[in-house]
Amino acid sequence: MTSQNHHQLHFVLFPLMAPGHFIPMVDMAKLLAQHGVTVTVITTPLIAARLRPTINRATASGLPLRLLHLPFPSLAAGLPEGCESFDAITSLNQVNNFVVAIDMLQQPFEQLFQLLEPKPSCMIADKHIPWVTETGRKFRLPTIIFDGMSCFTLLCTHNLHVSKVHESLSESEPFVLPGLPDTIEVTKSQLPGILRPVPESLRPVSDNLQKVGARVRAVEEEAYGMVVNSFEELEPRYMNGFRKINERLWCIGPLSLSNKDNLDKAERGNKASIDENQCLKWLDTQESGTVIYACLGTLSRLTLTQLVELGSALELSKHPFVWVIEGGDKAEKLDKWMEEDGFEKRTKERGLIIQGWAPQVLVLDHPAVGAFLTHCGWNSTLEGVCAGLPMITWPLFAEQFFNEKLVVKVLETGVSVGAQAVVNLFEEDNFAVLIKREAIKKAVDEVLDAGIKGEERRKRARELGERAKRAVEKGGSSYLNVRLLIQDVMQQLKDKGPNEDHNSS
Numbered sequence: 009m010t011s012q013n014h015h016q017l018h019f020v021l022f023p024l025m026a027p028g029h030f031i032p033m034v035d036m037a038k039l040l041a042q043h044g045v046t047v048t049v050i051t052t053p054l055i056a057a058r059l060r061p062t063i064n065r066a067t068a069s070g071l072p073l074r075l076l077h078l079p080f081p082s083l084a085a086g087l088p089e090g091c092e093s094f095d096a097i098t099s100l101n102q103v104n105n106f107v108v109a110i111d112m113l114q115q116p117f118e119q120l121f122q123l124l125e126p127k128p129s130c131m132i133a134d135k136h137i138p139w140v141t142e143t144g145r146k147f148r149l150p151t152i153i154f155d156g157m158s159c160f161t162l163l164c165t166h167n168l169h170v171s172k173v174h175e176s177l178s179e180s181e182p183f184v185l186p187g188l189p190d191t192i193e194v195t196k197s198q199l200p201g202i203l204r205p206v207p208e209s210l211r212p213v214s215d216n217l218q219k220v221g222a223r224v225r226a227v228e229e230e231a232y233g234m235v236v237n238s239f240e241e242l243e244p245r246y247m248n249g250f251r252k253i254n255e256r257l258w259c260i261g262p263l264s265l266s267n268k269d270n271l272d273k274a275e276r277g278n279k280a281s282i283d284e285n286q287c288l289k290w291l292d293t294q295e296s297g298t299v300i301y302a303c304l305g306t307l308s309r310l311t312l313t314q315l316v317e318l319g320s321a322l323e324l325s326k327h328p329f330v331w332v333i334e335g336g337d338k339a340e341k342l343d344k345w346m347e348e349d350g351f352e353k354r355t356k357e358r359g360l361i362i363q364g365w366a367p368q369v370l371v372l373d374h375p376a377v378g379a380f381l382t383h384c385g386w387n388s389t390l391e392g393v394c395a396g397l398p399m400i401t402w403p404l405f406a407e408q409f410f411n412e413k414l415v416v417k418v419l420e421t422g423v424s425v426g427a428q429a430v431v432n433l434f435e436e437d438n439f440a441v442l443i444k445r446e447a448i449k450k451a452v453d454e455v456l457d458a459g460i461k462g463e464e465r466r467k468r469a470r471e472l473g474e475r476a477k478r479a480v481e482k483g484g485s486s487y488l489n490v491r492l493l494i495q496d497v498m499q500q501l502k503d504k505g506p507n508e509d510h511n512s513s
């Protein structure tokens with residue numbers, strides 16, 4: 009679909025080392041290359057190994073795309089060897105070390121950047137890498153940021169930073185999110201960490217993370233513009249609201265739709281731990297629109313108690329299901345429970361369990377799937393939208409409660425399991441945030457209900473899925489926004505003049 013050649017243009021993409029960030033950035037790289045731009049993705053060795061099959065397929069098909077990597081200073085930053093991605097982190101202290109490692113990458117990144125040919129025209133970097141605008145400044149290049157979130161979240165976060173309405177409230181007191189076109193209530197206990205006071209128990213690590221938060225806000229202020237993985241028709245009023253704050257805003261998603269063939273869908277972000285054909289074969293045996301796909305993202309770390317509640321809810325619901333369980337020691341304990349309790353035996357006819365990495369987009373696109381039980385990470389939320397599916401929403405942390413509000417209250421395509429407060433990562437059992445099996449089952453039943461409300465919800469979801477696909481087709485809103493982004497960068501280069509080199513000053 010290369011619509012025009014811009015081989016003189018060279019975009020450098022630098023994603024954050026977390027699946028929810030590097031997966032959409034690689035989709036973005038393919039998309040830009042499909043528009044004729046030369047693209048270099050820079051990441052770390054283990055992430056590069058996860059992405060290489062996808063990139064190799066793209067280059068073999070003729071796309072001007074390249075993948076480079078820099079050694080990640082895990083050991084020097086106090087991380088275990090091989091800990092290069094947020095999904096490998098096992099404690100809050102390691103989050104802190106990860107931040108140190110990212111800072112240590114600046115110098116080698118700039119050395120590599122200096123050698124790139126053709127000379128980069130712009131950099132699209134994750135805003136959570138807090139030195140990217142400084143690097144952009146050194147190389148006199150526009151730094152465009154990406155943060156992997158919706159316009160709804162961006163607007164809510166901005167308005168709360170400015171108004172501070174939540175600061176004087178108690179944790180559980182509902183309040184209306186300020187400055188939005190819809191009346192939407194949340195509580196302070198549902199807000200992302202960057203908007204909440206630091207709990208004493210998490211000091212001093214969380215203090216350091218708050219400092220990073222301030223640097224990230226400085227990146228937002230200095231950046232030339234922002235690309236968003238969303239599409240105008242999904243959240244037009246929120247996009248317009250955020251555009252008033254950040255006028256160089258390009259909604260170019262849903263990025264997952266740049267994956268057309270089954271292998272690209274199956275290997276997106278990692279090699280799946282199940283053979284994709286076996287998975288599709290199993291789905292083929294199920295009736296259309298009946299299967300629940302349950303996956304709570306790459307970082308959720310549910311406790312064993314919570315996993316047992318989820319499994320029991322899937323069993324109680326009586327629907328067929330695909331249940332994705334993160335690997336690691338918790339999976340072993342869960343295995344033991346499944347066997348001893350008899351869960352495995354009782355559900356094996358109608359349940360497919362994927363332990364490890366699931367080919368999520370491939371599964372969601374299968375006609376047998378009827379609902380997505382999701383933690384409302386933004387990528388998963390959008391992938392559910394693209395598949396035209398209603399959602400069972402179970403936000404856990406970060407901006408996931410905002411995404412839930414968008415799905416349940418604005419788009420009206422989801423039903424909440426009723427989570428009231430964020431779950432602290434790496435925390436052991438906390439019964440205050442435990443979601444009981446009955447609550448999960450109730451939301452599942454409501455979403456799959458054959459009655460008129462369920463049917464209307466399904467219809468809205470299907471229509472949104474159609475709009476998502478139209479947005480990325482030639483002439484669609486996201487397609488046009490990619491063209492506008494490219495034109496903007498070309499104009500920047502012209503304005504700079506032919507004699508301006510891109511070397512660091």
Ligand code: UDP
Pocket residue numbers: 027028029031276277303304305306307332364365366367368369384385386387388389391
């Ligand atoms: N994903 C996947 N297989 C898995 C788990 C996750 O392909 O087993 C992908 C999923 O499709 C999505 C990304 O990983 O693109 C997760 O991003 P999201 O923003 O939904 O959640 P996060 O993991 O960042 O909380």
